[in-house]
Amino acid sequence: MTSSTATTQTVFAEQFREFIKGETNDAVRAMREQAFASFTASGFPTPKNEDWKYTNVASLVSGQWSVACGQSQELTPADVEIARRFGVDRNGFAALNLAFGEIKVIRIAKDTSIAEPFELNFAAAENTAIFPHILVIAETGSKATIIESYASQTKSFTNAAVQVIVEDNASVTHYRVQKDGAEAFNIGTTEVSLGRDSRYDSTNINLGAAISRHDIDLKFTAEGGEAWVDGLYMLGGRQHSDTHSVIDHTVPNCVSHQTYKGVLNDHSRGVFNGKVFVRENAHGTDAQQSNKNLLLSNDARVDTKPQLEIFNDDVKCSHGATVGQLEEEELFYLLTRGLPETLAKNLLTYGFAEAIIRKIGIESIKTDLDAAVLNRLSVKLEV
Template sequence: MSASHYVDVARAFQSRADAPSWLQALREEGLSQFQARGLPTSKDEEWKYTPVATLSSHPFQPVRDVSAGEDVAQAVARLALPGPRLVFVDGRFVPALSVLAGLPRGVVLKPLSQALREDGALLQETLGQRARPSAHAFTSLNAALLEEGALLTLAPRALSEVPVQLLFLARGGDGPVLASPRIVVVAGEGSEATLVETYAGLGSGATFTNAVTEVSLGDNASLRHFKLQAEGDTALHLGGLYSRQGRDSRFQSHAFSFGGQLSRNEVHAAFAGEGGECVLNGLFVGRGTQHLDNRTDLDHAVPHCSSRELYKGVLDDRARGTFHGKIRVREDAQKTDASQQSRNLLLSEGAQVDARPQLEIFADDVKCAHGTAVGRLDDNALFYLRSRGIPKVDAERMLTQAFASELVRAVPEGPVRARVEALLAEKLPGTAEVMG
């Protein structure tokens, strides 16, 4: 399908969607930006390595209603974490399977459709401020179809010790399904929380998830954000995370990309106050003909901030992965301390990876470093293990797991790490035995 298909979809949605004037203006801006840009192609530098033409293979459409059958209930039972959660199927909220009990005082979680009715003043100030419709075509499309997702707010000094989960299930229906969730996080001064976005597939229906997350951290606030993407091998997934940090705030992003025929995960982080700390971690594991694209953009706009970034890829068969990361240190951002690393493991002759870490430094009193590495399993290490009676397949599995474990162990012990380990074990058979 061409861009005109999505224009028609957005127009039809906007013609029937009831909304206050500010929200309708945001939707119309998204549609206008999308019309002006059209779908990106390989000639666009930012999309050079992303096979966007895949999106033209099906006439994706949003669904109006979903039924939560036994398959959905079983998936939720398997994927749900202890604590509060919102569940969505093909982009639609499923209240019967969601849990809001256990939210601590000062922490509010609600579906975006409800928040648009109840929290209009807050959302008018925050929606589209970090993820602007002009960012790129798919952020524009998400804005044009903005209706559902989640709002998480933390009052000043609120503390949520139990992770909050957003569970998105892509099932597909009678035709190819488009889901456009928008997640908004507003963390007040001194607050702290953990947010887990989980994306999983049900069945073999054609699905396209176009997700956008906006995070605003107040002074001295802290947020751990986990994204677990394990949709079906035929799914298409594009996700963008946009964060803005206040003074002395701490933000961690841990992105695990395991599923999808095409998956693109973007993180755009910006410091707006001195003393901030940011960690961007990512692990992508692909096999078959999967394409897993990862892009980061970290803006050091103020002095005395630090960032650490580590992305790893494991690719087998004819899978292809990319990592393009940029750290920008502005002229006034003295005393910046930033590092960025990309490390990649190829398990077959047909696997490919494109890695390009970048630094743009306009200040002179900084400490910055970046690097990349691409390689195969170490022959000496394989020989060492095999010389001790370990079969070749088990030795290769052990070394592969050891390569990935650094990022798994960056997740604190608990239900989130257990879920990551389970997903990795599904992707790399035998990993559970090795990790145990």
């Protein structure tokens, strides 16, 4: 451990001692103390840790962050029980999140369908650290959409977590849009558990932050679940974005689809690590995974590792990753229509990224993301 990270840990420890004094719920206090103890034990991850091999957070952990925590809402014992299940042993960030977590609960009542999406917007102020922790419980037969957005404008540290429980026959659509400023750090964890015949459809967009890391952990707990875990990272400058996902088929007859795309320009760097487990018992599993990357600069880099681990023969699985440049034939086609080369390349890049954005069911988000992508590519497309 370097001295600066030790200092950062000490600073967090001091702030935690103050923070925990205000915790009036005994069960929650115990949970937070346990989480902080776990953080103290593990510290921040370093590249020596296999899961953090390509993502060095030294510049993040050397910062002096002032914890900015709002009031958590009143938690029921059932809520606390769910929060306690959060995987604090995943890494120091997850532990720190639960220790300081500003917990908010979205509970969708049984057999209720809520058309209006729940919008969660987060932005950290300069030199502060924020720790949103959201519990989404979609009760049996319910249906809802969650929009989770990050837009910190300055140097700041967001360390967020969302736990999603999709009960039997329930359906959750989840959009996560990370558009932090170029100096921000964004660490996030999404844990999902799916009940019988449930459905979880997520789209994860990473456009911002100096360093961003998103861990997704999805588990099927009963038969008949179906999940989409799609994403796009579009990076430039010296941005670094890392997605680690685990999709765990522990039960039979579930379907998972994962399509992640990356567009990397300048000196940016992307990491995709996607594990799909098909356990011994999980016959009838259909798991598809792909990660495609477009490198727009010789200095950009991506490390991609799709992993399928199958312990059952009766399954339909595919996975693959590509890293490449724009197709010459596609480019030539646009050139022969009179588009100058830069415009033609940008248009193809936009098309590559748009394949992920287009599945977003909310027009305002889609338009906003399209505009963000086009703006980055300096393409003017009007309809």
